[in-house]
Amino acid sequence: MKSVGIIGIGRVGGLVSYNLLEKGYNIRAYDVIENYAKGQIMDLKHAFAFKDASVEFTSIEEMNDCSLIIITAGFPRSPNETRADLFEKNKKVIEDILNKLDGYKGPIITITNPADAINTIVAREKCRETSFGFGSTLDSARLVNITKNASDFIMGEHGENFVPVLSNKNVDREEIAKRVKEDNLFVIENKKGTEYAPAYHITELADQLLSNGEFSTYASVMCDGEYGIRDLSIGVPVRIKNGRLEKIVEIALDDWENERFKKGIETIRKLTG
Ligand SMILES: NC(=O)c1ccc[n+]([C@@H]2O[C@H](COP(=O)([O-])OP(=O)(O)OC[C@H]3O[C@@H](n4cnc5c(N)ncnc54)[C@H](O)[C@@H]3O)[C@@H](O)[C@H]2O)c1
Numbered sequence: 001m002k003s004v005g006i007i008g009i010g011r012v013g014g015l016v017s018y019n020l021l022e023k024g025y026n027i028r029a030y031d032v033i034e035n036y037a038k039g040q041i042m043d044l045k046h047a048f049a050f051k052d053a054s055v056e057f058t059s060i061e062e063m064n065d066c067s068l069i070i071i072t073a074g075f076p077r078s079p080n081e082t083r084a085d086l087f088e089k090n091k092k093v094i095e096d097i098l099n100k101l102d103g104y105k106g107p108i109i110t111i112t113n114p115a116d117a118i119n120t121i122v123a124r125e126k127c128r129e130t131s132f133g134f135g136s137t138l139d140s141a142r143l144v145n146i147t148k149n150a151s152d153f154i155m156g157e158h159g160e161n162f163v164p165v166l167s168n169k170n171v172d173r174e175e176i177a178k179r180v181k182e183d184n185l186f187v188i189e190n191k192k193g194t195e196y197a198p199a200y201h202i203t204e205l206a207d208q209l210l211s212n213g214e215f216s217t218y219a220s221v222m223c224d225g226e227y228g229i230r231d232l233s234i235g236v237p238v239r240i241k242n243g244r245l246e247k248i249v250e251i252a253l254d255d256w257e258n259e260r261f262k263k264g265i266e267t268i269r270k271l272t273g
Helices: 011-022 036-045 086-098 113-125 136-147 173-191 196-210 257-271
Strands: 001-007 026-030 054-055 068-073 109-110 129-134 153-155 163-165 214-224 230-241 242-249
Touching: 001 011, 011 026, 011 036, 011 214, 026 036, 036 054, 054 129, 086 230, 086 257, 109 113, 109 163, 109 173, 109 196, 109 242, 113 214, 113 257, 129 230, 136 196, 136 214, 136 230, 153 214, 163 173, 163 214, 163 257, 196 214, 214 242, 230 257, 242 257
Parallel strands: 001 026, 001 068, 026 054, 068 109, 109 129
Antiparallel strands: 129 214, 153 163, 214 230, 230 242
């Protein structure tokens, strides 16, 4: 079975490891807090002792032949912080990890916030086609939980300026955006951080990437002229094939959507240059 490298086996990384082990993948995990990581790993070993899957603590360098790497390392936000506020401290985390991932050539899913700016750094350093920032599918799930319309989705910045794309535009879209934000903060305020929802949707993306098929989803990827953007990663509809970005799908945005999308680009550009 394929091996997945998990860098940062905290709240989200731990649950993603659990989900992927349950699907039969092998896990190699690393965390800067070694004793906590080894505790997480022993707990996971006990969960899957009767299954043919392995979970081991390794260095980042030992992940070079993994089929996928998921970066869940870094500082999470508190209720009074935006994701963008995390940039300076999480940039250091990601640069440290990238230095150690020198020999790795496969796909990377970056969860660390602010996911678009962090994935911009990853894609610039590694490869545009194999660097995926996570956030839009989770935002979309938060939206659909409110609108109950499965064709609604969220693209754009995984941050303050996310863009809800609704099939019914005759509603108070500002109010819906406000509720999406409030529901996310509700989780952070009441249980310190999000966990089940990101882990579920990260696992789904990981499993799709690892099955090497062709699929459509929403992810933060480095644009190369699409939506008039270059050298910057933002949440967009994508087509993925054999674990690589095949195509960014360009959809027409109306004025309200476009204004939010542009504000998102400005925020990410301010962080990444
Ligand atoms: N993109 C999304 O939709 C989304 C969703 C949830 C969380 N996040 C982000 O994911 C990150 C992790 O969130 P969490 O709730 O799991 O946090 P957490 O604090 O529970 O786990 C983070 C782990 O990263 C480790 N770590 C820190 N620096 C490291 C380094 N240099 N190398 C290896 N490991 C390192 C920590 O020791 C910790 O165990 C945060 O930045 C959070 O904002 C993003």
